[in-house]
Amino acid sequence: MELNKELESIILNNLPSNLTKLEKAILIYIMLARILTYDDLFYIMNGQGNIAKYHEDINNLKKINVINNKIVCYEFNYIYAYFLDLLKARYRIQDYSKDKYTKGHANLVFEIDGFKVKADSVSSILMGDLTNVKLNYPLKGLTPLNKEDEFREILNRLYKVKKEIVNLDNLNIYEKIKFIINKVKERNLAVIDGISYLLLLRDNLFSYDEKSSNIRFSLVRDNELLKPIIVISLNNYDFENEEDETDYYIFDNSELKEISIEELRSNFLNLKYEYFENDLPRIPGINNKSYHK
Numbered sequence: 001m002e003l004n005k006e007l008e009s010i011i012l013n014n015l016p017s018n019l020t021k022l023e024k025a026i027l028i029y030i031m032l033a034r035i036l037t038y039d040d041l042f043y044i045m046n047g048q049g050n051i052a053k054y055h056e057d058i059n060n061l062k063k064i065n066v067i068n069n070k071i072v073c074y075e076f077n078y079i080y081a082y083f084l085d086l087l088k089a090r091y092r093i094q095d096y097s098k099d100k101y102t103k104g105h106a107n108l109v110f111e112i113d114g115f116k117v118k119a120d121s122v123s124s125i126l127m128g129d130l131t132n133v134k135l136n137y138p139l140k141g142l143t144p145l146n147k148e149d150e151f152r153e154i155l156n157r158l159y160k161v162k163k164e165i166v167n168l169d170n171l172n173i174y175e176k177i178k179f180i181i182n183k184v185k186e187r188n189l190a191v192i193d194g195i196s197y198l199l200l201l202r203d204n205l206f207s208y209d210e211k212s213s214n215i216r217f218s219l220v221r222d223n224e225l226l227k228p229i230i231v232i233s234l235n236n237y238d239f240e241n242e243e244d245e246t247d248y249y250i251f252d253n254s255e256l257k258e259i260s261i262e263e264l265r266s267n268f269l270n271l272k273y274e275y276f277e278n279d280l281p282r283i284p285g286i287n288n289k290s291y292h293k
Helices: 005-013 021-035 040-044 050-056 058-063 073-086 129-135 148-158 173-187 191-205 208-213 261-269
Strands: 090-095 106-112 115-119 142-144 215-222 227-234 247-251 256-259
Touching (some): 005 021, 005 073, 021 106, 021 148, 040 050, 040 191, 040 227, 050 058, 058 073, 073 090, 073 106, 115 148, 129 191, 142 148, 173 191, 173 227, 191 215, 191 227, 208 215
Antiparallel strands (some): 090 106, 115 142, 215 227
């Protein structure tokens, strides 16, 4: 396997020489997650079509660098495995499909310095470690399979979690949304990372009841622009009983604009907008299964 020389140099040149092999493996994982981002087009197309063919070519790995940095799970695994080879670590890529490289989700398990560790940068496409590292949020995908306490101690020394504490209890739901949008725009993240940050802030700032009755973030594919967008629905009263009181906004990772329910329905009917497979809730007033492909 051939890796992009620029990417290889950036990782190796920023790797302190006085670390243990395990410490180097952890830092390489963190550096790769900070550089790379999940391919938003692959995500909204459910891994189908021309974008899938692009990522199916293993020769694509040598093109991935700090600019051309959109990847999917198996590409991260093979890039990470390249560096684990340099560290003389034992590893195996765990693929959950018949194809060894390009189908289904995959992660990696490696053994080094007596530690056995599972590495899964895309344990979740949204809010996985490709985003968490950029925000200095807790890592979800680097999991010890033995020596857990010792591993956690080493990880906490190498990777400092940043606690983003905000108290916005005195703001209404509209003011909280404005705060969230400004925070996301300030970060200037790639598309999937921006959406993930948006959802993380949503979960931090709104209660379960508010997310059920007053605030809803729905992920939609824009078929004209071939990009994911978020439809934000806000209702001061209750979605179920006061649906006519709902205000709707479109956020495309750079701009927030209001949109009417009539325009939303028209965009779904003419297939400009379309639901795709995801676990996010539907837009209030646009829940018909005919809108989902």
